Amino acid sequence: MGKQITITIGNEQGTAELLTELAPQLCETIERHLPLTGLLTHAKLVDREVFFQAPFFYDQAENNKFSEKGDLGFWNGRQSLCFFYDDMTPLGNIPTFARVTENLAGLQREAAQVWACPKTRITITRKEG
Amino acid sequence: MLSETVAALSAARQAIWENEPADIARLRTRKGTRQQGASAILYATAKLGQLTVFLNHLRGVVLQNPVELETVKVITESLLEFYAAQYGGFYQLTDTAHIVRQAKHALAHVQSAEEYVRLIGELALYVGRVDYWVDYEIPWAQFGECFEQNLAHPD
Numbered sequence: 001m002g003k004q005i006t007i008t009i010g011n012e013q014g015t016a017e018l019l020t021e022l023a024p025q026l027c028e029t030i031e032r033h034l035p036l037t038g039l040l041t042h043a044k045l046v047d048r049e050v051f052f053q054a055p056f057f058y059d060q061a062e063n064n065k066f067s068e069k070g071d072l073g074f075w076n077g078r079q080s081l082c083f084f085y086d087d088m089t090p091l092g093n094i095p096t097f098a099r100v101t102e103n104l105a106g107l108q109r110e111a112a113q114v115w116a117c118p119k120t121r122i123t124i125t126r127k128e129g
Numbered sequence: 130m131l132s133e134t135v136a137a138l139s140a141a142r143q144a145i146w147e148n149e150p151a152d153i154a155r156l157r158t159r160k161g162t163r164q165q166g167a168s169a170i171l172y173a174t175a176k177l178g179q180l181t182v183f184l185n186h187l188r189g190v191v192l193q194n195p196v197e198l199e200t201v202k203v204i205t206e207s208l209l210e211f212y213a214a215q216y217g218g219f220y221q222l223t224d225t226a227h228i229v230r231q232a233k234h235a236l237a238h239v240q241s242a243e244e245y246v247r248l249i250g251e252l253a254l255y256v257g258r259v260d261y262w263v264d265y266e267i268p269w270a271q272f273g274e275c276f277e278q279n280l281a282h283p284d
Contacts, residue, residue, distance in 0.1 A: 039261075039265070041261065041264050041265065042269065044269065052261075053254075053257060053258060053261050055142070055146065055254060057188075057250060059189070059192060059193075076185070077182065077185055078181060078182075078185070078257055079185075079253075079254060079257060115269065115270050116270040118264070118265050118269075119265050
């Protein structure tokens with residue numbers, strides 16, 4: 001198992017694996033800015049995506065892929081950190097840096113509520129050990 | 130001058146990163162046609178989103194291409210003044226209008242692509258942040274349900 005991060009949304013906590021082999025520079029950028037926190041808003045066109053703004057740019061196209069359930073990506077068009085919490089059709093490719101490996105169901109429950117209740121807190125930290 | 134403005138933009142952005150900007154309370158008071166506030170909020174997020182996208186594209190173009198900087202600056206100044214006037218005049222987003230104009234004035238001191246990218250990047254983060262705060266104001270779930278009900282029962 002590679003490097004891991006802890007994702008907390010509302011009352012749920014999950015684990016994601018950083019995709020350091022596929023996106024080494026993006027993962028390094030994310031790690032450098034940890035802990036990251038923000039208030040979530042729900043995507044308006046992608047049915048199962050939440051995101052929040054990050055205070056930095058990432059100008060490469062590393063591990064640019066169609067997002068899948070459980071992926072975390074960075075959209076530099078608006079400096080947004082995106083979490084694709086369930087099956088959906090993404091709008092396009094984005095650099096992808098992590099995938100949820102533990103408690104996706106719990107994170108899904110919290111993320112789904114963001115549509116009706118925006119500004120739910122998300123925090124991403126390094127998972128030690 | 131340029132470094133001072135970039136630092137001021139960064140400080141202004143950090144001040145509203147976790148705390149709702151005063152502009153949002155002013156925007157809530159803005160009533161449009163038939164004394165409703167929905168159109169002001171929806172138009173405000175559209176205009177903030179437009180400038181954020183333009184700024185990010187301009188930043189990316191200057192970052193990744195050999196461009197004639199003075200022409201890019203003229204185009205950018207025009208966009209910044211247009212949107213600053215709308216933010217302050219149409220939507221009561223007076224702090225945002227002030228920040229956008231600060232960046233516009235600082236453009237005159239930009240002498241390199243690196244300086245342009247730094248200034249416009251910082252402004253993009255600020256305007257994008259304000260847009261997030263406006264987006265939080267929109268009851269998207271209820272709005273979507275109401276819209277679909279109207280489509281199903283147009284009369």
